[in-house]
Amino acid sequence: MRIILLLSFFTLFSYANMGEILYQGNCHTCHGYDKANSAPSAKAIQQRYKEVFEEKEAFIDFMREWIKLPKEESALMPDEIRKHGLMPILGYDDFTLNEVGNYLFETEF
Ligand code: HEC
Numbered sequence: 001m002r003i004i005l006l007l008s009f010f011t012l013f014s015y016a017n018m019g020e021i022l023y024q025g026n027c028h029t030c031h032g033y034d035k036a037n038s039a040p041s042a043k044a045i046q047q048r049y050k051e052v053f054e055e056k057e058a059f060i061d062f063m064r065e066w067i068k069l070p071k072e073e074s075a076l077m078p079d080e081i082r083k084h085g086l087m088p089i090l091g092y093d094d095f096t097l098n099e100v101g102n103y104l105f106e107t108e109f
Contacts, residue, residue, distance in 0.1 A: 019103025022096050030087075033109050039087065040080045043109035048077050050105075060101030067097055 023042070030039040040048075053059035062076075070087040072078060092100075 019099040019101075020107070022099050023103050026090075026092060026096060027100060039084050040077055041109070042104060042107070045077070046104050046107070046109060052076055056102070056105045059105050060098055063101045063104070064094065064097040067092060 027042075030037065031045065032041050034041050034043040036044065049059050049063060053062060066074060066076075067087070067090075069089065072081050072086060075081060
């Protein structure tokens with residue numbers, strides 16, 4: 001019984017942290033948490049995306065599809081393109097983008 005409890009604890013724990021780990025590995029070099037370096041911060045992205053999408057699913061779906069093919073015409077933060085240049089196509093898979101999207105929606109930066 002104890003082992004089962006422990007295992008489910010680890011499963012929950014690692015699930016909750018998946019988006020954060022993927023964000024750190026894939027996005028953080030360019031997107032700092034609350035400071036813009038070579039790209040807008042996670043905080044700024046969250047604010048802008050939540051202005052447009054109240055619902056988590058729509059927030060994640062739009063972000064996932066935009067990241068797969070970044071375009072100025074569909075960008076929600078076009079001023080950032082003028083400042084930093086267009087985000088490159090980086091070939092992330094859907095799983096990564098859904099987890100990172102969830103993390104960006106849920107986290108307080
Ligand atoms: C090599 C640097 C780099 C990496 C890595 C990177 N980005 Fe970006 N990203 C940028 C730059 C530069 C911009 C600002 C210009 C633009 O919007 O194209 C940007 C813009 C964005 C935007 C705003 C799009 C809009 O609607 O205007 C989102 C959302 C975003 N990135 C999410 C991510 C996520 C999530 C990851 C990781 C999975 C990631 N980026 C990885 C450089 C990067």
